[in-house]
Each structure stands twice: as structure tokens, then as C-alpha cells.
Amino acid sequence: MGFPDAVLLWLEPEVWPLVAAVFGLAVGSFANVLIHRLPRQLPVAFPPSRCPACGARILACDNVPVLSWLWLRGRCRACRAPISPRYPAVELANALLWAGAAVHFGPTARGLFAFVLLTALLALALIDAELQLLPDRLTLPVTALALLATAIPGWPISPTEAALTAAGGWLAMAAVARAAERYYGEEALGQGDWKLTAMLGAALGWQSTLFAVFAGSLAGALVGGALLLSGRGGRRMKLPFGTFLCAGGVVALFFGEPIMAWYRGLLDPGGL
């Protein structure tokens, strides 16, 4: 079988999600690098990964997603220091997200963009959960890519809608942040959250972005409420809003349009 035939086989509907899952594992490994290095202002491409405990370089054969971690039983080959199960978990999560996008969008430009968006959202969610920040080095390039992608023929979001939703999302979050700051006297929504909302706006269009913000806020309120009720976390605790917004963005990417259509049907039953 020649090279083009092999690639065409990959694009078959039964095979494409598997191909996406395998590449998703590898890119999930790269997401681990992003999650560690971006918020610490370290270069992404260089130097090669090292064990955080002993500084030994991680060999290529020990860098196979998930399998290496299982094979080494979650320990560094050199010093046997435990390696966090977060690494294989991120790789698996990215593979699952990519397989989902492959099923949902097929081998299309929208599907390839979904891969980029999902990996960015996964990385941003974990960085915000850990450090309460959302690096510009991730949100800004993905926003630019989302705006450029609207030039692709047949793209579901027009350039105008993407640009206006990005700007509107940023402004709306900035306004909410200002109001909350005046009311509570402390920063509630950082500028990273404004930029993340702009990124979602450019990538998803106004309806799905509205849904993502609503779903993210609701999830954040539910988790915050549950923590308060269970007595873990005081009134002053800070939840990473960006993490919930990223989760809302993932749900909106897959289900935003059908959910909004269903919601419009509820508002206007006669229109069905």
C-alpha cells in the first residue's frame, strides 16, 4: 500500500478516531510540557525533559505516553522518585478529547482546529487550577488562530461574528470584573479570564460562548457551594474560574449548538 492509500485509510470514519487518539496521546505529552513550562516563563521547545527530583534526562524510550509511566511504575528510572500520575492522566484525557473531536467533526478543518482548541483548554484548565493564572502565550495565539480559521470556506463562524464575540466577551468580563472589584474590594476575575473568554468567543461564536460562560459559572457556583456546605474552604476561598470556563468551553464545543437550539425551542414553542 502506497503512502497516499495509507493516509486515506486513516481518514476512514472507523479509523480516524483511533488515529486521533494515538496522536492525542503524543500531544498530551506535549501538553504536560506546556502545563509545567508556560506559567514559569520557561522555553517550551528546549531543553529536553528532566526528572524534577534528580535532574536526569528523560530518555526517549521512557517518554512513551502512559505506557512508560506504567512500565516504570510511576517512578524515575534514575532515582526512583515518584512521578505524578497527573502526567499519564493528562495524556489520556487529551487522547479522549481528540477521539471525541474526531468522531464529532470527522477529518475536517474544523476537526483539526478542535484538536488545538481542546489541548489548549486542557492545559489552561490545569494551569489555572494549580497557579490561578492563564498564560497569554496560550490564549493569544489560539485566539489569533481562531480568527484566521474563519477565512476557511464553509467555516461555521463568520469573521465578523468571531471578532465581535471575542471583543464583546473580553469587554463583558472586564465590566463584570470592575463591578465585582468595586463590590468586594478585591480582584475577582483576572485579565487571564477576560482573554480566555475572548479566545472562546473567536473559536465558538456568540451562542456557544454564552453557553460556555453560563455552564462554567454554574459549575463554579455548584462546586463553591458544595465546598462551603461541606466546611472545606471558607467564604474567602478562591476558585479558579478559568478552569470552569475551560470545562464550559469543551462542553460548548461539542454540544453548544444543539443545546442552544433546544433552549430557543423552549422560549418559542410555537416556532417548532
Ligand SMILES: [Zn+2]
Ligand atoms: Zn530522578
